[in-house]
Amino acid sequence: MVLDIIIGGLISGSVYALLAIGFSIIFGAARIVNLAHTAFYMVAAYCIYFAAQKMGIHPIWGMVAAIVLVTLLGVISYKLFINPIREHEGAVLIATIALAMAFQEIMTLIFTGTYLSIPSLIKGYFSILGVKIFYQQLMTFCAALLVMAVLWVLLMKTRLGLAIRSTAQDREVANLMGINESRVAMITMGISVGLAAFTGAIVVPLTVLDPHMWMHPLIMMMAVVVLGGLGSLKGCFIGAYILGFAEALVVFLIPAGAFLKGSVALSIMILVLLMRPEGLFGVTFEEER
């Protein structure tokens, strides 16, 4: 029981952390609230399903292809639909929702609305204290941690990361310092969508696919971002595990838990916000008047 909760919490926590970090960096660098973020995650999952089940390619290559394709898709849709209206905050929100709905409908058209699944990459499990731990679960968790570490190095140690962080702090000054702000925004969009696609890739053997699978992660991701504080990577990381464990606890301990898991996690978020309106590790962005 305890171990079940820990495993469930760790896995959903890592998924939310990856999603939230991607969502957070594009919000920081370009002030885009990308509600289509988890739609890219869904598209990636479907790409892998298509590659592995329909074309018979090994799932690993399917994952690589999915990540590349979805990143391209993200950059293209940014260029076509989001970049021209970036100045209008409300319009961007709607454009991203419409984009997510369009993806959902396209996926429904191609794969129909039925539930699909793909087999795990590594079969087998080992057991601790009588609890089965599948190698797939372990792998998902390790891959998530690895990517987060890579991302941290990218953001903190490279020149590109410096550019992204300084754009997030102050767009105009970053522009004056010779950072090509619109290019940074595009690259960040690419990284962010790539992260979403990667999340989809590592999650796909553990869940079932359906065209509405982006809704629940979207809500949890936003809750994580708000809980941790917008624009703070540490906040995203810790907030994601808090909410992931809260979900796992509710599912395992309360009778009608599966219905209440979202409610409890979101109530935690609201309670934290009541005490700290800027989130746990919130960074105050300069007031944009």
Added chain:
Amino acid sequence: MDLIRFYLRKLVTILKNEVLVLPSRVIVVLFFLFVLLLPVFSKDPYLLRIFTLTCIFAIFASSWDLLSGFTGQMNFGHALFFGVGAYCAALINLHAHIPPWGSIPLGALGAVLAGLIIGIPCLRLRGTYLALTTLAFPIILMGIVFALPDLTGGENGISGIERIVRSRVANYYIVAVIMLGLCTVMWKITDSNTGIIFHAIREDEVAVRASGINTTRYKLLAFCLSGFFAGVAGGLYAHFMRIAGPSTLEVSMSFTVVIWCIFGGIVTIYGPVGAVFVLFPLLEFLRFWQEVRMLMFACVVLLILLYMPDGLFPWLRDKIEKECPRCKIRNVATRKTCRICTAPLD
């Protein structure tokens, strides 16, 4: 007799001098006539049903505009008010046996209460934080609805609610008249002093507070007013569909209302109403094309936003009307000089 003639002449004068000079006002009058005369031309039950729902959602969409457009408090969980209105009206009607004319206002009061409850924690938040937090409330309520199936009917919702009236045409007229009335009231609110303060809060809250206005009170007022109108829409919906289900609380419901408003143009009230009257029937008539219906909807929204990021109706209005540079009065785009101060229009 003279009195009637006097009023008639006054009406004609107003029509000639105030309405006919501006195409947007003519369009509003035509819209009123269209809504009121629709059943005269067609009594098709399917058509009437669609337009009744359109009227209900028009109230809902403009109530979002009142809160989020005017006050700038981005509310992404507007379905909460709609759902609370619907569930309250349904429960009151079913258990207390109060007929619709009583249960709908009571349901709306429930939504006002919900507005107060979520308004108080949200007062400290702003911008994106507020948008993402408000998104959480309907989902929390939905979890509670699912967890208490005895009271709320769980997934199936509450059914067996009383109809507003028996006949479809009467139903349509009641909803349409309520819609026109409430939207006019909202328009008047946004035109009043309170509305100007709402608008000022959106532009610069610090400056409003510096001029000695209690912005907290006005923001709460905006939450309550918006909750009331959305609650009325929810109650009407519950009584019209005769079911109050969890679909009224769904995330897609909150998103759809935002899509309608931004598509039609925020900070206008007429924008959302127009947008609902364009998009909702359009979506229904695409029904024979079931598979690509939502895809078309999404594509239409994306394309409109690319070319008119301020929304459809403000864009149209700017095309057919010009503002006088001297006296700020609107004129038909075809005029060379202002109709009031005769300053040349550019």
